[in-house]
Amino acid sequence: MNSYAQPTNKLTFDECWEFLAGDTLGRLALVVDGHPEIFPVNYVLDRRSIVFRSAGGTKLWGAKADRPAALEIDGYDPRTEVAWSVVVRGDTEVIEAQADKDAVDAQHLEPWQPGPKDYYIRLNPLALTGRRFQVAKPDVWNTRLSDRRRASFE
Template identity: 30%
Template sequence: MTETGSRQPSFGPLSAQECRSRLEAGSIGRVAWNTVEGPQVLPVTYTVHNDAVVFRTAAYGPLADLRHVRRVAFEIDAFDPETRTGWSVLVSGQSRAAAKADELVELWSKADPVPWAPGTRNLFIEISLDQLSGRAIGS
């Protein structure tokens, strides 16, 4: 109890299974990586497929650079300012372009991820789930 009599909210890590569940249930996240100009963070719609975060992008946009293998971070979160609760899940992994024919057929047959941005978005980028961590704060 605090001096005002209210309980302190719980705060701590999410289990690997909780992180995975929240990641699989989500559809919008942010990809972060280093560029020659410095850090870049962009939102994407995504799905989890074959132990990877997968999203579609334009072949010549800023996210297309992730077709080359590189270390990236991917984050999803949810917050409720009114109740002062929330959580965040962070993926650390390698990006790469999905290029195997059977993999692409499977990805194109799924309903997601459908990009919100206009234009042709036919490059699938995968981020491996090398490290998965999360934190939550609640009452």
């Protein structure tokens, strides 16, 4: 099998949760004013859901709307030359109960961006998918210097 025909392996449900637990930053996709918007968010896992904090802006409005949302994380390990991606699709809700907020705070959910982030938003998964694949070896002479795959050769 040549390097261009490497199989893509689906991640199990538990593997997806392990990758989510091992990361802290994802991209949240919401429908805002009839079109998709993507926001970087730092998050924690709480009771098999994803929780992030937000100010009272677009993310909050999108989370309160009765529309689907998604969170995506991905990564690449230059040592093994394996890439992976996990996508969570579901519904969002604003957390109101102080006990739930305290449980999230105990996990040190600290916003990365300065400013007040007083709203706690939960993404409740309805679908969880992931994949892992061996990346094609780069053509070291022609591949951009910023390409992560080059790290395994340098």
